[in-house]
Amino acid sequence: MTPQLLWLATLDGVAYAALVxxxxxxxxxxxxxLRVLNVAHGSFYAIGAYTAASLGIAISSGxxxxxxxxxxxxxxxxxxxTLLGSLIERQLLARIYGKEEVLQLLVTFAVFMILEDVxxxxxxxQPYFQDTPLRLLGTMEVxxxxxxxxxxxxLPATALVVLVGLRLFLRHTLQxxxxxxxxxxREAAMAMGIDAHRVYLTTFVLGASFAALGGALASPTTALxxxxxxxxxxxxxxxxxxxxxxxxxxxxxxxxLMGLGRSFAVYMYPEFEVLMPYLIMVVVLLIxxxxxxxxxxxxxx
Amino acid sequence: MSILAxxxxxxxxxxxxxxxxxxxxxxxxxIGITAFLSGPASVFGEPGQAAAEMIIxxxxxxxxxxxxxxxxxxxxxxxxxxxVVSEYRRLVQQEGVSAMLASISSGxxxxxxxxAEDLKMLNIMWDCGTQRIxxxxxxxxxxxxxxxxxxxxxxxxxxxxxxxxxxQTIAVVNQDYAWGRESWKIFSTALKALKPDVQVVAELFPxxxxxxxxxEISRLSALRPDVVLSTSWGGDLDTFVRQSAQRGxxxxxxxxxxxxxxxxxRLGKDLPEGVIVGGRGDHYFLxxxxxxxxxxxxxxxxFREKTGAYPIYPVFHMAQALAALQKAYEIALENSEAxxxxxxxxxxxxxxxxxxxxxxxxxxxDHQGLEDQLLGTTVHSDTHDFAVLDNIxxxxxxxITTPVGQISEEWVETLDPAMLEMEVDTYQHGQ
Numbered sequence: 001m002t003p004q005l006l007w008l009a010t011l012d013g014v015a016y017a018a019l020v021x022x023x024x025x026x027x028x029x030x031x032x033x034l035r036v037l038n039v040a041h042g043s044f045y046a047i048g049a050y051t052a053a054s055l056g057i058a059i060s061s062g063x064x065x066x067x068x069x070x071x072x073x074x075x076x077x078x079x080x081x082t083l084l085g086s087l088i089e090r091q092l093l094a095r096i097y098g099k100e101e102v103l104q105l106l107v108t109f110a111v112f113m114i115l116e117d118v119x120x121x122x123x124x125x126q127p128y129f130q131d132t133p134l135r136l137l138g139t140m141e142v143x144x145x146x147x148x149x150x151x152x153x154x155l156p157a158t159a160l161v162v163l164v165g166l167r168l169f170l171r172h173t174l175q176x177x178x179x180x181x182x183x184x185x186r187e188a189a190m191a192m193g194i195d196a197h198r199v200y201l202t203t204f205v206l207g208a209s210f211a212a213l214g215g216a217l218a219s220p221t222t223a224l225x226x227x228x229x230x231x232x233x234x235x236x237x238x239x240x241x242x243x244x245x246x247x248x249x250x251x252x253x254x255x256x257l258m259g260l261g262r263s264f265a266v267y268m269y270p271e272f273e274v275l276m277p278y279l280i281m282v283v284v285l286l287i288x289x290x291x292x293x294x295x296x297x298x299x300x301x
Numbered sequence: 302m303s304i305l306a307x308x309x310x311x312x313x314x315x316x317x318x319x320x321x322x323x324x325x326x327x328x329x330x331x332i333g334i335t336a337f338l339s340g341p342a343s344v345f346g347e348p349g350q351a352a353a354e355m356i357i358x359x360x361x362x363x364x365x366x367x368x369x370x371x372x373x374x375x376x377x378x379x380x381x382x383x384x385v386v387s388e389y390r391r392l393v394q395q396e397g398v399s400a401m402l403a404s405i406s407s408g409x410x411x412x413x414x415x416x417a418e419d420l421k422m423l424n425i426m427w428d429c430g431t432q433r434i435x436x437x438x439x440x441x442x443x444x445x446x447x448x449x450x451x452x453x454x455x456x457x458x459x460x461x462x463x464x465x466x467x468x469q470t471i472a473v474v475n476q477d478y479a480w481g482r483e484s485w486k487i488f489s490t491a492l493k494a495l496k497p498d499v500q501v502v503a504e505l506f507p508x509x510x511x512x513x514x515x516x517e518i519s520r521l522s523a524l525r526p527d528v529v530l531s532t533s534w535g536g537d538l539d540t541f542v543r544q545s546a547q548r549g550x551x552x553x554x555x556x557x558x559x560x561x562x563x564x565x566x567r568l569g570k571d572l573p574e575g576v577i578v579g580g581r582g583d584h585y586f587l588x589x590x591x592x593x594x595x596x597x598x599x600x601x602x603x604f605r606e607k608t609g610a611y612p613i614y615p616v617f618h619m620a621q622a623l624a625a626l627q628k629a630y631e632i633a634l635e636n637s638e639a640x641x642x643x644x645x646x647x648x649x650x651x652x653x654x655x656x657x658x659x660x661x662x663x664x665x666x667d668h669q670g671l672e673d674q675l676l677g678t679t680v681h682s683d684t685h686d687f688a689v690l691d692n693i694x695x696x697x698x699x700x701i702t703t704p705v706g707q708i709s710e711e712w713v714e715t716l717d718p719a720m721l722e723m724e725v726d727t728y729q730h731g732q
Contacts, residue, residue: 129543
């Protein structure tokens with residue numbers, strides 16, 4: 001492999017990892033706090049993407065300036081995360097926190113299936129496309145190959161901002177510390193007067209917003225079709241399992257590993273491209289069953 | 302009398318009545334149609350269904366088939382092969398369908414062909430592309446009213462070699478499933494037979510439904526092959542083309558996209574000029590021989606009014622399947638006074654020649670349709686807000702279709718470069 005190809009594979013891997021990280025970090029955050037493996041997370045990704053595309057189309061057909069499509073990406077993420085996220089948490093998940101894990105899985109899976117159909121009813125099945133944000137920034141040449149600035153700069157930068165921001169939020173703000181406290185020990189936190197239900201709601205909305213943001217950011221680069229949510233959820237499960245459930249920094253590292261693994265595979269053994277993330281997961285879990293950053297838990301009775 | 306015996310008696314009686322009624326004119330002709338109404342392939346299923354609804358309404362508005370109205374029942378292929386097969390059986394055994402049009406997916410066609418044979422049901426494979434079915438088996442009840450992967454790929458190779466004879470290197474980016482793999486096998490074998498010095502520099506098979514091809518595009522940008530082939534379709538093709546155009550790859554390599562006729566309207570002018578495009582048959586809403594034909598124009602306008610888009614190839618395939626069925630009824634009714642049963646219809650389908658919306662299609666003795674193939678190169682014009690085709694060639698079906706009794710993979714290896722001298726109808730822009 002020449003240095004040029006090494007560069008190319010790295011850049012591709014990082015851009016891809018950035019999107020995967022955004023979705024996976026929401027999933028792992030929700031699991032860390034709520035202890036629910038949320039299959040409907042993929043729907044937030046898909047609906048966030050569709051909403052962002054619709055807003056973008058409305059902006060361009062309304063003759064508004066193109067740069068508005070950037071705030072539209074954030075708006076779509078916040079809208080979907082807040083509205084859909086709080087609705088699902090309050091109306092459904094709040095009823096099943098104490099129940100068996102299998103039941104929780106089934107309920108979120110059912111939500112996922114329902115939202116897939118809602119998405120089809122609202123947006124239909126024909127591919128959607130809206131790439132104003134990507135066009136605005138144009139391309140740049142790296143090692144003789146053209147890249148879109150959007151992919152090379154915007155995506156990794158957003159992922160980095162989310163990673164650092166989330167770390168600061170969790171470690172250095174009251175609300176963040178409260179979330180960490182509930183993650184560590186729910187009963188003790190509640191005994192200290194923390195309103196766990198509020199923490200659950202905040203976390204779920206935050207996590208859902210990250211997934212929707214991942215979708216919104218992906219929307220300018222890809223055609224939106226039914227089923228994009230399910231593909232993403234499977235991949236982010238792999239990331240979260242590799243990282244260790246509930247580990248934010250771990251999710252970043254795992255996403256990066258998988259992104260790079262995948263892009264290097266395309267250059268060297270294209271047949272392994274699809275397999276790569278799962279191969280990495282299996283190898284990591286064989287060596288560290290609790291995941292890269294996971295801590296082995298003592299079972300509470 | 303036990304319940305079982307009663308049921309048996311009822312069945313027998315029903316069966317006898319059925320036979321007695323077979324000669325009589327039914328109140329309606331029910332046909333079953335399978336199509337993707339959900340999932341990524343609904344980009345084909347929805348227009349196919351819209352076309353079927355429109356054509357059947359038109360048939361009924363003109364009094365139906367010999368005075369009998371037609372009604373269609375639709376089955377969603379997106380629900381999976383098992384569901385399709387069980388629905389198929391239900392339609393045949395309980396809904397009393399007279400014919401089945403199945404299906405879009407080659408996997409479903411493979412599964413359904415033996416079932417149709419078993420149920421003795423006239424089955425028209427209206428859209429699926431696998432070349433295997435009639436090469437590997439002999440069927441009485443199964444017909445295909447369009448071409449298959451082999452002529453589609455051979456025509457693409459011929460068009461490429463006629464328009465760009467001196468290229469040296471090629472790379473492929475196909476979806477990782479049966480169609481992506483098989484179409485590449487036929488294409489590459491035909492290419493090697495017709496131009497042995499071509500070098501294949503990359504064979505990439507990204508996941509079906511992949512949202513991102515940036516790594517593939519980076520690698521191709523570094524390799525700079527003369528030609529990039531992709532037989533992808535739907536959202537996958539749209540994404541691949543857009544990402545390639547955004548990053549300038551479409552300017553470096555000639556793109557060859559045998560299914561892109563179905564993406565033209567969605568891609569708009571993101572699909573650059575100079576891309577080789579096919580439409581799985583001679584399917585194109587500006588077909589040079591029919592664009593001025595009033596019936597063709599009327600169909601196109603009506604379809605556009607109903608769906609908001611111009612017809613794409615599944616619409617043409619649906620029109621062909623229904624035209625064949627209608628013709629089979631006509632022939633059977635000419636042959637006999639009695640209302641045709643399945644056997645009479647199947648007999649009428651043998652060697653039938655019919656016309657959907659474009660050139661006529663004839664079924665060979667192995668039930669494979671001989672459908673001409675249209676390819677062209679994209680240009681941007683002021684008349685449409687998406688790329689249209691220029692330098693259109695229509696390849697006659699006979700010489701590019703695997704002869705009866707031969708296997709495509711073996712036949713394609715024997716192609717002779719002299720084939721490139723073949724006479725082909727060519728249409729330049731504005732002619």
